[in-house]
Amino acid sequence: MALDARTGINTAREGKQLPDVDPSSVSPRDARELSKLFFERLRTLEEGTHEYQYARNTLIEMNLSLVQFAAGRFRNRGDGRLEDIVQVGTIGLIKAIDRFELSREVEFTSFAIPYITGEIKRFFRDTTWAVHVPRRLQELRTTLAKAKEHLAGELDRDPTVAELAAHLRIDEEEVIEGLIASNGYTAGSLEVPPSGPGDQQARTRPHAELWGEEDPGVELVEDLLSLAPLLRELDERDRTLLSLRFGQEMTQAQIGEHLGLSQMHVSRLLSRTLAKLRTGLLGQT
Structure with a gap:
């Protein structure tokens, strides 16, 4: 394959045609030399043409060994996602290919590795934190x-x-x-029992059973749902009294002045209405 690759390079340079290359069979050493040829030809091709796509795709496949090399440095991160790391590193390789210029007089390997590792580090930064x-x-x-x-x-x-x-x-x-x-x-699981000193029984129960407490608001919601149909049965005056007393938090004297009633009358009406609602709730339970 090395000899064929060299022959292909010579023929291509003479005929301005890219050789037929099986990227999976090209060694890293031959890939370095072939890449120069493909980059040189790539800059003269019109983007979107079949030949341009062939040159670009071949460059990507020939240099996947760079991605494997860079991904190997992150193999022991404990995430068990080497396949994901390789995919992300390949994105970095593609960016490097699209931005590389032979006029820089820099080896493509030296140019591409920072792009690949940078993309992998960005992946870890954005995905490995339990909380963003x-x-x-x-x-x-x-x-x-x-x-x-x-x-x-x-x-x-x-x-x-x-x-x-x-x-x-x-x-x-x-x-x-x-x-x-x-x-x-990192985040721990609520299904794992707590560790360390403490009650033996508590250490056999998961965090989910030990943390938190009953929310009094839940009981309040249930009471309000039960109260709603009883409120609809009241006449408009009684609903107005309840709204002024408990909604607007007016005193009985203020309510009496607002409705033109005595404070004592307001007190009797509120007591009667509340007793009616209480009886209705107790009857439901």
Whole structure:
């Protein structure tokens, strides 16, 4: 294949035609030389033509070994998504091919690797956090992790917030913000029992059963749903009284003045109406 590749290169340069190449059979060494030929021809072709697509697609397939190489550096990230990493790295390779120019006098390999690794790092930044946080805090988390490791080695203990701030020459508030944001990188399951000291029975029950409490608002909603049909049965005057007393929070004296009634009369009417509603609710239960 190496000999055929070299022959193809010579023929292509003489006849200005691209050779028929099986990209999967081209070695990385031959791919480097063939890529120069394809890039040289690509810049003279009209975008959208069949020959342009052939040249571009062949360049992509011939240089997939660069993606495999770059993806291998992220193999031990613990995500188990090497296939996804390769797909994302391929996007970086395509961007590099579309932006590469032979006039730069730079090897395509040196030009493409930063594009590929940059795309992979962006993928991890955008998808591996359990909770989305701003990019500034994501980068601060990495900086803080390195600083903590460095200072822990020097101090033989975990550094304080003040020591981290002094080492990084940033405000303590910014350090605290970064440490809090770090909690969003991973998330635990509510179905996992808590660890550490505590009641033995509690440690056998998942977090979902131990956290939270009854929401009093739920019972209120149920009461309101039960109350709605009873309110519709009241006459307009009684509904107006309830609206002024409990909706607008007016006093009985203010209601009496508003409706032209005595405060005592208002009190009797409210007591009667509330007793009627209470009886209706108790009857339902």
